[in-house]
Amino acid sequence: MDKDPNNILEEVTQGEYKYGFYTDIEMDTAPKGLTEDTIRFISAKKNEPEWLLQFRLDAYHKWLGMTEPAWAHLHHPPIDYQNIIYYAAPKRKKELASLDEVDPELIATFNKLGISLEEQKRLSGVAVDAVIDSVSVKTTFSETLEKQGIIFCSFSEAVQKVPDLVKQYLGSVVPSEDNYFAALNSAVFSDGSFCYIPKGVRCPIELSTYFRINAANTGQFERTLIIGDENSYVSYMEGCTAPMRDENQLHAAIVEIIALKEAEVKYSTVQNWYPGNKKGEGGIYNFVTKRGICKGNNSKISWTQVETGSAITWKYPSVVLMGDNSVGEFYSVAVTNNYQQADTGSKMIHLGKNTRSTIVSKGISAGHSSNSYRGLVKMTKRAENSRNFSQCDSLLLGDKCGAHTFPYIKTENKTSIVEHEATTSKISDDQLFYCNQRGISTESAxxxxxNGYAREVLKQLPMEFAVEAQKLLSISLEGSVG
Amino acid sequence: MLSIKNLRVSINNKEILKGVNLEVRPGEVHAIMGPNGTGKSTLASVISGREIFTVDEGEILYKGKNLLEMPVEDRASEGIFLGFQYPVEIPGVSITNFMRTAVNEQRKYHGLDPMPANEFLAKMEEKKKMLEIHAKLANRSVNEGFSGGEKKKNEIFQMAMLEPSLAILDETDSGLDIDALKIVANGVNKLRRPDNAFVVITHYQRLLEYIVPDIVHVLFDGRIVRSGGKELAIELEEKGYEWIKAELV
Structure with a gap:
């Protein structure tokens, strides 16, 4: 991959959604629609234990009694949940021992994305748990990780290998009744990633998962569970690209993070689902519940996200600061262009004493898009001497887009301090002229x-991700001015 | 190199330049002087291609090409540099990144590959040394939190990096203390070559003590009313602009 930020222009001018291709892999598919039978089908396919089937059925019954939330600043046609295929998996002929055994189509897909497993393995030292349509196909570097006692595998594998850990923590941060989409996910989740870092272990490499939505009409219901045991450290990266599609695709993932005493978990996302075409047709509906709990004292969880894709983004990565002196962070860049809609932000729930949280949100809106920040900072009675600092900036390109900020602050004690800053700005003609006068085209400018505006967030990303994210920002805003 | 003929320019139907003629040849330094509000900055903006102005009449040829038909960035790549009176801030964008983008976009215009990173960094070091610019400047965001003097020095630094054939400095001396002024002037003098030219726009004669012009023009009420040698600047300083006004009435 060319890492020169100055080549951005070439990619910017390429036009339509760059990653809009489609991989033809044999599918093993559930019938359309959602009933108890669908859930039993999924559970049986994955050879799950009885307790997990019950977990799913319980979530399903809760979901039936719930209604889709309407409070977000989002508009979309009603979703027909009976018109969705809830399970599709690439057929596995046998266990894969090396890359040579992986479906060549799949390898080709990765090559198009510039993330071929071989290259990843050889060059960057990143372990990749590649998820194509719900089932993990290939896990790398697991041997290295195993030596340290680190478990990094697909969720389904974890259910077979470490059922007790899964049972102990699944739904402990995001209970199935948490919200409509969480209930749906809990009922039908197909696969995802599982990560456990044992006591005192610093994970030596960035753990990375690439997600893709790949089958027509298939909702993607990922389930990720990350557990940082006492005094451990892990940096986890999630990146997404998806093929072009005419119909809207539903994506309702759950990510749960548990940080025990003195543990630190850093979770970075670059989200680039298909956003729909320039008229606003198609595109992914992305309803995600991401939450971490700083369970032990002195623990830390940070979310960093770069959101450029999806027709609709509904996502509030949150931290429950339970342990004393624990730290929660949220750094976000959300870009919307054309007719994209994003309602995103964070929740910081302070339960422990001397807890600290930081929210830095940078919204960039262009075209006819709508970009909202929604955040909750809650200081409970017990959370004495806690602090939050929130900064929410909006950058507007053009005059047909919208930016909104909905900060909610609840303080139940007198010793905590909550600070909130918000700004709205535009790229000025003076700035563009200044750049043009140095020979820089408007698009590059x-x-x-x-990228300058988003720098504070981008610098939180692991290096290899930051470069990708920089390019993505420019590509996403292609044609938005002038 | 630059040939302006009967240039008439307006903004919101208000005429600002009322028939400007100017010839700049390679190797020359021109000074354009005049009271505030007589069209000096407008002239600089129109040459560099600012779109807020309307050109009603006249032509600008640059190296034989019709400048008025070229977009701003192409003019820049053709070698026109404008030192801004009020350089804008671009938060979060380092000067290094900004300059690298500019240099490479200009190279691309000329069909050249991007400059290798090590070569680029070496060039930055060389220019900083030449201009006696503090090393820290390069890692800061473009003009963000800069003092007036730092902004102007940064303009000169960018000029040195881009090596234009025609540099227009729009009141680069305004708001500078004497040390900063010397750095700016020193930069211009070091960059002077037989194949490039400078147009220095200034309100005061002070800068011209350090940058010695070949030709001095007085711009008044949208016209160049007088041109002469460097003595003209001294005369202006002594007698003030009232003198010109009085003569014209």
Whole structure:
């Protein structure tokens, strides 16, 4: 991959959604629609224990009694949940021992994305748990990780290998009744990633998962569970690209993070689901519940996200600061263009004493898009001497887009301090002229200015991700000005 | 190199330049002087291609090409540099990144590959040394939190990096203390070559003590009313602009 940020222009001018291709892999598919039978089908396919089937059925019954939330600043046609295929998996002929055994189509897909497993393995030292349509096909570096006692595998594998850990923590941060989409996910989740870092272990490499939505009409219901045991450290990266599609695709993932005493978990996302075409047709509906709990004292969880994709983004990565002196962070860049809609932000729930949280949100809106920040900071009675600092900036490109900020602050004690800053700005003609006068085209100038605006967040990302994210920002805003 | 003929320019139907003629040849330094609000900055903006102005009449040829038909960035790549009177801030964008983008976009215009990173960094070091610019400047965001003097020095630094054939400095001396002024002037003098030219726009004669012009023009009420040698600047300083006004009435 070319890592020169100055080549952004070439990619910017390429036009339509770059990753809009489709991989033809044999599918093993559930019938359309959602009933108890669908859930039993999924559970049986995955050879799950009885307790997990019960977990799913319980969630399903809760979901039936719930209604889709309407409070977000989002508009979309009603979703027909009976018109969705809830399970599709690439057929596995046998256990894969090396890359040579992986479906060549799949390898080709990764090559198009510039993330071929071989390259990943050889060059960057990143372990990749590649998820194509719900089932993990290939896990790398597991041997290295195993030596340290680190478990990094697909969720289904974890259910077979470490059922007790899964049973102990599944749904402990995001209970199935948490919200409509969480209940749906809990009922039908197909696969995802599982990660356990044992006591005192610093994970030596960035753990990375690439997600893709790949089958027509298939909702993607990922389930991720990350457990940082006492005094451990892990940096986890999640990146997404999806093929172009005419119909809307539902994506309702759950990510749960548990940080025990003195543990630190860093979770980075670059989200680039298909956003729909320039008229706003198609595109992914992305309803995600991401939450971490700083369970032990002195633990830390940080979320960093770069959101450029999806027709609709509904996502509030949150931290429950339970342990004393624990730290929660949320750094976000959300870009919306054309007719994209994003309602995203964070929740910081302070339960422990001397807990600290930081929220830095940078929204960038262009075209006819709508970009909202929604955040909750709650200081409970017990959370004495806690602090939050929130900064929510909006950058507007053009005059047909919208930016909104909905901060909610609840303080139940007198010793905590909550600070909130918000700004709205535009790229000025003066800035563009200044860049143009140095020979920089308007398109490149916007890329430059936007990346500068988002720098505070981008610098939180692991290096290899930051470069990708920079390019993505510029690509996403292609044609938005002038 | 630059040939302006009967240039008439307006903004919101208000005429600002009322028939400007100017010839700049390679190797020359021109000074354009005049009271505030007579069209000096407008002239600089129109040459560099600012779109807020309307050109009603006249032409600008640059190296034989019709400048008025070229987009701003192409003019820049053709070698026109504008040192801004009020350089804008671009938060979060380092000067290194900004300059690298500019240099490479200009190279691309000329069909050249991007400059290798090590070569680029070496060039930055060389120019900083030449201009006696503090090393820290390069890692800061473009103009963000800069003092007036730092902004102007940064303009000169960018000029040195881009090596234009025609540099227009729009009141680069305004708001500078004497040390900063010397750095700016020193930069211009070091960059002077037989194949490039400078147009220095200034309100005061002070800068011209350090940058010695070949030709001085007085711009008044949208026209160049007088041109002469460097003595003209001294005369202006002594007698003030009232003198010109009085003569014209």
């Amino acid at each position: 916007i890329g430059l200015i936007v």
